Amino acid sequence: xxxxxxxxxxxxxxxxxxxxxxxxxxxxxxxxxxxxxxxxxxxxxxxxxxxxxxxxxxxxxxxxxxxxxxxxxxxxxxxxxxxxxxxxxxxxxxxxxxxxxxxxxxxxxxxxxxxxxxx
Amino acid sequence: xxxxxxxxxxxxxxxxxxxxxxxxxxxxxxxxxxxxxxxxxxxxxxxxxxxxxxxxxxxxxxxxxxxxxxxxxxxxxxxxxxxxxxxxxxxxxxxxxxxxxxxxxxxxxxxxxxxxxxxxxxxxxxxxxxxxxxxxxxxxxxxxxxxxxxxxxxxxxxxxxxxxxxxxxxxxxxxxxxxxxxxxxxxxxxxxxxxxxxxxxxxxxxxxxxxxxxxxxxxxxxxxxxxxxxxxxxxxxxxxxxxxxxxxxxxxxxxxxxxxxxxxxxxxxxxxxxxxxxxxxxxxxxxxxxxxxxxxxxxxxxxxxxxxxxxxxxxxxxxxxxxxxxxxxxxxxxxxxxxxxxxxxxxxxxxxxxxxxxxxxxxxxxxxxxxxx
Numbered sequence: 054x055x056x057x058x059x060x061x062x063x064x065x066x067x068x069x070x071x072x073x074x075x076x077x078x079x080x081x082x083x084x085x086x087x088x089x090x091x092x093x094x095x096x097x098x099x100x101x102x103x104x105x106x107x108x109x110x111x112x113x114x115x116x117x118x119x120x121x122x123x124x125x126x127x128x129x130x131x132x133x134x135x136x137x138x139x140x141x142x143x144x145x146x147x148x149x150x151x152x153x154x155x156x157x158x159x160x161x162x163x164x165x166x167x168x169x170x171x172x
Numbered sequence: 173x174x175x176x177x178x179x180x181x182x183x184x185x186x187x188x189x190x191x192x193x194x195x196x197x198x199x200x201x202x203x204x205x206x207x208x209x210x211x212x213x214x215x216x217x218x219x220x221x222x223x224x225x226x227x228x229x230x231x232x233x234x235x236x237x238x239x240x241x242x243x244x245x246x247x248x249x250x251x252x253x254x255x256x257x258x259x260x261x262x263x264x265x266x267x268x269x270x271x272x273x274x275x276x277x278x279x280x281x282x283x284x285x286x287x288x289x290x291x292x293x294x295x296x297x298x299x300x301x302x303x304x305x306x307x308x309x310x311x312x313x314x315x316x317x318x319x320x321x322x323x324x325x326x327x328x329x330x331x332x333x334x335x336x337x338x339x340x341x342x343x344x345x346x347x348x349x350x351x352x353x354x355x356x357x358x359x360x361x362x363x364x365x366x367x368x369x370x371x372x373x374x375x376x377x378x379x380x381x382x383x384x385x386x387x388x389x390x391x392x393x394x395x396x397x398x399x400x401x402x403x404x405x406x407x408x409x410x411x412x413x414x415x416x417x418x419x420x421x422x423x424x425x426x427x428x429x430x431x432x433x434x435x436x437x438x439x440x441x442x443x444x445x446x447x448x449x450x451x452x453x454x455x456x457x458x459x460x461x462x463x464x465x466x467x468x469x470x471x472x473x474x475x476x477x478x479x480x481x482x483x484x485x486x487x488x489x490x491x492x493x494x495x496x497x498x499x500x501x502x503x504x505x506x507x508x509x510x511x512x513x514x515x516x517x518x519x520x521x522x523x524x525x526x527x528x529x530x531x532x533x534x535x536x537x538x539x540x541x542x543x544x545x
Contacts, residue, residue: 084397085207090471106525108497110499132470139207
């Protein structure tokens with residue numbers, strides 16, 4: 054089941070890891086994405102830490118780690134084709150994170166709550 | 173946004189899905205549903221329609237009823253050869269400041285018995301007050317006309333279907349052309365590096381004229397976002413970013429707009445604000461000058477990014493004044509005012525998120541312009 058953060062990330066549980074991307078709403082707000090910088094695999098990150106740089110034609114922004122954990126994989130195609138974020142935000146994942154002990158995504162918004170947030 | 177002014181095309185922008193933002197006191201479309209990247213590429217491939225009605229349109233008249241007398245008066249504020257501007261031709265110029273900086277840039281057209289000026293929106297009030305200090309000329313701000321720009325390789329075909337006379341115009345020609353009972357003020361010019369036209373239309377006819385252009389399948393509406401990336405790729409400076417009262421014409425790489433005849437020993441040398449600073453600097457060469465930059469990789473370097481002369485330690489040599497992603501270049505492009513002597517291909521370093529990335533000094537424009545000279 055998909056969960057959503059207030060920072061407009063989608064979170065998808067896959068085994069004991071979480072796949073993270075940004076929502077279509079976020080990609081529309083950003084405009085055409087022209088640059089993505091991903092974290093190193095193996096990096097331990099804190100919740101809220103800025104770990105992805107994303108630049109659109111308009112501005113630079115960050116994507117934060119939704120939970121504490123370890124980066125286990127990144128979407129290596131994305132830096133070469135950042136426009137994929139605009140083409141299909143739900144397919145253009147950024148990274149996979151293995152939650153640190155005690156971390157969970159259960160408390161994040163579900164689809165209905167996220168839709169209510171973005172109106 | 174209640175204090176913001178709206179152009180005669182405001183309702184059309186909203187109807188077209190334009191995302192309206194505040195800009196220089198106006199509520200303007202930054203983009204349409206096509207998006208900045210798509211709008212930029214469409215303009216370079218076909219034709220883009222821009223609403224630039226926020227820019228200031230001004231008529232300058234001398235009591236003698238000759239453009240020459242208005243030109244001589246304007247030459248005391250603008251170091252250009254305005255007296256030598258042929259009838260129905262347009263030229264670029266700068267309002268200079270007493271300290272040698274630039275107050276604004278403008279377009280000047282000779283319309284036979286008077287001059288027609290187009291100035292930046294953010295500077296319009298200041299420019300008009302500045303013009304009103306001139307003795308013996310009448311300054312007439314035009315507030316009842318919209319200004320549109322039609323830019324791109326299809327612009328001639330599109331416009332000449334409506335105004336056949338537009339096809340024969342050359343780059344920087346101006347014309348006053350009738351359209352359906354209205355008078356259009358047309359120039360073959362623009363701010364994109366493409367062939368195209370700028371067209372002043374009576375406010376009450378602006379929407380109909382814009383819709384007529386948009387009815388052509390080659391034409392798409394283009395917002396301020398793509399206007400900025402297009403002019404950046406074309407190497408054109410933006411007032412308040414690449415030039416300002418703190419930047420001289422030579423530093424802004426705009427010395428070309430000051431002809432020999434207004435320089436030291438010239439026929440009409442000096443006689444404009446800041447000449448004592450501007451002319452010696454043009455003769456000796458500026459110590460710092462605006463150059464193009466092409467960062468390695470895909471990361472844009474934007475306004476304010478620090479530029480260093482080395483990857484580690486070294487000296488801070490300037491900062492980016494305009495920068496972003498160039499959709500037609502397919503990579504990031506930028507401009508900065510850096511120490512003179514750097515040549516295309518030299519490497520400088522941009523500090524981005526704590527890291528320094530290599531940036532090549534580059535010739536401008538970043539794309540090859542296609543003007544009909």
